Amino acid sequence: MRLTTTTRPAAADRTAAELEARLAVLTDALDIAGDQVAPAAAATARADLEGVRARFALGTEHTVVALVGGTGSGKSSLFNAISGLLFADVGMLRPTTDEAAACVWGADATALLDFLQVAPLRRIQRESELDGDHERDLHGMVLLDLPDHDSIAREHAEQVDRLLPLVDLLVWVVDPQKYADNLLHERYLQTLHDRQENLIVVVNQADTLPAGGVERVRAHVLELLAADGLDAVEVLATSAAQQTGIGAVREHLADAVARPTTRLVTARAEVDAVAARLAEEVGSAEPDLPDTGRAAAELARAAGPGVADAVVSAVRTRWVTVSTAGLPVRWAACVDATVASAAELGAATGDAVAASSEAEAPGSRRARRFTILAAALGLATVAYLVLALVQGLSAAATVVPALSGLLAAAAVAARAVAVRREDAAAATASVERHRVAAAGVVVDRLLTGPTAAVLARHRQLREAVRTP
Structure with a gap:
């Protein structure tokens, strides 16, 4: 609905256009805020904004x-x-x-x-x-x-x-x-x-x-x-x-x-008054989101039996407390109601972590290759000794190569043990990374996303009521 008249200075037209835009911004923000604005305050604001529109619809x-x-x-x-x-x-x-x-x-x-x-x-x-x-x-x-x-x-x-x-x-x-x-x-x-x-x-x-x-x-x-x-x-x-x-x-x-601006000043003052009342329905700023990496790591560690319920509940409580700091009661309650419950969070984390644990640890095949090589060297050495005895080779010709083969086999076997330890450590680290990554996806879906959506609505109303 255009707040214009047929003849008036360009400055008044600009003022009317600015007022029209602000009416739209406030109305949209009020709609998006929904129940986070007290019903009585929202109803009064809507009626007053509509009154300004209706007044200008009659001409100026x-x-x-x-x-x-x-x-x-x-x-x-x-x-x-x-x-x-x-x-x-x-x-x-x-x-x-x-x-x-x-x-x-x-x-x-x-x-x-x-x-x-x-x-x-x-x-x-x-x-x-x-x-x-x-x-x-x-x-x-x-x-x-x-x-x-x-x-x-x-x-x-x-x-x-x-x-x-x-x-x-x-x-x-x-x-x-x-x-x-x-x-x-x-x-x-x-x-x-x-x-x-x-x-x-x-x-x-x-x-x-x-x-x-x-x-x-x-x-x-x-x-x-x-x-x-x-x-x-x-x-x-x-x-x-x-x-x-x-x-x-x-x-x-x-x-x-x-x-020409007399009528606009009145309307602007009324819109300012509406905005001032709505400013009491929002905080001074949006709180920063909690550390998602910390939340994911704690949830990943809590995925096992016994400690899950208590830890998950603590993670959720801290999340809600940090992400609602400074918000009015209605907005804080909305965040609390929007993010997943502790039970939902624990169940989703458990499923995600279990699926991630099925991934094969990197390097596990490497230890097997060293073990096979050590066994092959050992067998080759034994085969050589048997052949030497059958052919009646001298002890000097038999012992040195046999010892060399056995030493090589032992060295490769020792390396296989070391590689197995390295692979075990790598596997543990890999599993932990997969578990944390899987828990991070759950945090983004069940905590970060819902919280960010509520704070975005809060930001829209806060900026609308503070825009002159």
């Missing part, structure tokens, strides 16, 4: 501005003052303020307001032919008057919480008495540091302050915002009752409407 020709504030701050009066209409409910008894109201400048915003869940009877179109160019600067703006965020009715705060991520410009309206309210700062303002370029604070009811009081309150509000990490937020003073400061507010709104 409208800039959504919301007046947000607490009870008695004068939001509705300010709404009427900005719009020039007496539409929002004002007064001590306001029976319909449990629903957001909307005023639209310019093109039809029905689909957008349906998405924002603003009731049809709570909508009004601002511009008309009688306005001429007076309202042109705000063309494309959708102004919302939200319920009080501190209302005792929980559904009011729920509406505010639902709509805040979808609003392009927040106008937080405070009154001179409650602008330092802890709920306002701790629950809301302190969470908006990524959106402060699209946030302004309006100190309303400035007409109730004594001479010089407006600047003192404004200065204090700026100090509180700086403490909240919002040192770039503009603070304006207004009086909806006396219509003062309204022009400055409208100028800020017009600037926001004119910036």
